Amino acid sequence: MRGNLVATGSQAEQSSGVNPMPRRLLMKELTARGVRMTAQRRLLVTIIQDARRHLDAAALLEMARKRDAAIDRATVYRTIALLKEHGLIDELDLMHMEGEKHYYEAKTTRDHCHLACFQCGAIMEYTSASLERLKAEMCAQSGFQIRVVRLEVGGVCKVCQKSAN
Amino acid sequence: MRGNLVATGSQAEQSSGVNPMPRRLLMKELTARGVRMTAQRRLLVTIIQDARRHLDAAALLEMARKRDAAIDRATVYRTIALLKEHGLIDELDLMHMEGEKHYYEAKTTRDHCHLACFQCGAIMEYTSASLERLKAEMCAQSGFQIRVVRLEVGGVCKVCQKSAN
DNA sequence: ATATGTGCAAATCTTTTGCAAATTC
DNA sequence: GAATTTGCAAAAGATTTGCACATAT
Numbered sequence: 001m002r003g004n005l006v007a008t009g010s011q012a013e014q015s016s017g018v019n020p021m022p023r024r025l026l027m028k029e030l031t032a033r034g035v036r037m038t039a040q041r042r043l044l045v046t047i048i049q050d051a052r053r054h055l056d057a058a059a060l061l062e063m064a065r066k067r068d069a070a071i072d073r074a075t076v077y078r079t080i081a082l083l084k085e086h087g088l089i090d091e092l093d094l095m096h097m098e099g100e101k102h103y104y105e106a107k108t109t110r111d112h113c114h115l116a117c118f119q120c121g122a123i124m125e126y127t128s129a130s131l132e133r134l135k136a137e138m139c140a141q142s143g144f145q146i147r148v149v150r151l152e153v154g155g156v157c158k159v160c161q162k163s164a165n
Numbered sequence: 166m167r168g169n170l171v172a173t174g175s176q177a178e179q180s181s182g183v184n185p186m187p188r189r190l191l192m193k194e195l196t197a198r199g200v201r202m203t204a205q206r207r208l209l210v211t212i213i214q215d216a217r218r219h220l221d222a223a224a225l226l227e228m229a230r231k232r233d234a235a236i237d238r239a240t241v242y243r244t245i246a247l248l249k250e251h252g253l254i255d256e257l258d259l260m261h262m263e264g265e266k267h268y269y270e271a272k273t274t275r276d277h278c279h280l281a282c283f284q285c286g287a288i289m290e291y292t293s294a295s296l297e298r299l300k301a302e303m304c305a306q307s308g309f310q311i312r313v314v315r316l317e318v319g320g321v322c323k324v325c326q327k328s329a330n
Numbered sequence: 331a332t333a334t335g336t337g338c339a340a341a342t343c344t345t346t347t348g349c350a351a352a353t354t355c
Numbered sequence: 356g357a358a359t360t361t362g363c364a365a366a367a368g369a370t371t372t373g374c375a376c377a378t379a380t
C-alpha cells in the first residue's frame with residue numbers, strides 16, 4: 001500500500017514535494033452556487049487557494065491587506081465561515097503547536113492527513129488509498145453520510161528522530 | 166473489514182453501545198511517571214476517566230466542584246495540560262458544533278475515530294483494524310514516529326438521513 | 331525545608347456580533 | 356431600491372498567567 005507524501009513548514013520546504021493533492025477551483029464553485037462574489041471575497045479566495053502554506057485567519061488578513069489595506073478582520077472571518085458552509089475549505093488545528101488558532105486550506109478532491117512534527121514544526125501531507133478505504137468502511141458500517149474528514153497526526157518526523165532530541 | 170461502533174450524545178444514548186474502547190488506568194500511569202498526585206488531580210483524573218460523555222473544561226470544572234467547591238478553573242486547565250503532556254488524554258474538537266471549546270477523553274489503548282452528526286449532535290466512536298493499518302502505513306512511509314492520532318468526521322447520521330432534513 | 335500546586339483576578343488570544351455606511355444586483 | 360456585504364468597535368468565549376498563599380514530600 002503506497003501513499004503520497006508532500007511536505008511544508010519549517011524545514012519541510014527542503015523535502016521533495018511529490019504529487020501534490022489535486023486542487024479545486026473555488027471561485028468557479030462559488031459562482032456556480034450563486035454566491036455573490038465581491039472584490040474582497042475574490043481576493044481572499046484567491047489567497048487561500050494559491051497559498052503554499054496553511055494560513056490562519058491572522059495570516060490571511062495580513063496577506064489580504066497587502067492588496068487591499070481596507071479589508072477587515074471581520075470580513076476574513078465571515079468569508080471563512082462562508083467557505084466552510086459550502087464545504088470548500090477545510091479547517092485544521094495542526095496539533096495547536098502555536099496557540100489555539102485554526103488553519104485553513106482549499107479542500108482538495110481527495111482527503112488527506114496532516115502529520116505535524118512536535119519538534120521542528122514541519123507539516124507533511126499524506127494521502128493514500130487506505131484512507132479512502134477507511135472512509136468507505138466507516139460509511140458502510142455507521143450509516144453516516146460523511147461530509148468532512150479531519151485526520152491529524154502529531155509525532156516526531158524522521159529528521160528530528162535522527163538528530164536524537 | 167468490520168469495525169466497532171459506540172454511540173454517545175443527544176440521541177445516541179439510545180443506540181446500543183457495543184464494545185467500548187479498551188480503557189487505561191490514568192492514576193497508575195501518572196504515579197508510575199513520578200507525577201505528584203494531589204487530591205484535586207486525583208479528582209479530575211477520576212472524572213475524566215469515568216466520564217460517559219466527552220467533557221469540555223467547563224463541564225469538567227462543574228463536575229469537580231460537586232465534590233470540591235474550592236477547585237478552580239485554572240487548576241482544571243493546568244491538569245488538562247499535564248495529562249496532555251503525558252499523552253494520557255486526547256483532545257477533541259467534535260467538529261466544533263458548539264463553540265470553539267475542546268473536549269477531553271482518557272486515551273484508550275486503541276485509537277478511534279469520532280463521527281459527529283451535524284444535525285442531531287450525536288457522537289459515535291469507531292475503531293477498526295483499517296485505522297491501525299493506515300497508521301502503520303503512514304509511519305512506514307513518512308518515517309514519522311506517531312504520538313497522537315486525531316480522526317474526526319462530520320456528517321449526517323443514519324437516523325437524521327431518514328428523517329430527511 | 332524546599333519544591334510544587336492552587337486560588338484569585340486580570341490578561342491574552344481568537345473569534346463573533348450589532349449597527350450604520352457602503353456596495354452589489 | 357432592496358438585499359447583502361463591510362468596517363468599526365465592542366463583546367464574547369476559551370484559555371493562560373503572575374503572584375501570594377497553601378500543600379506535599
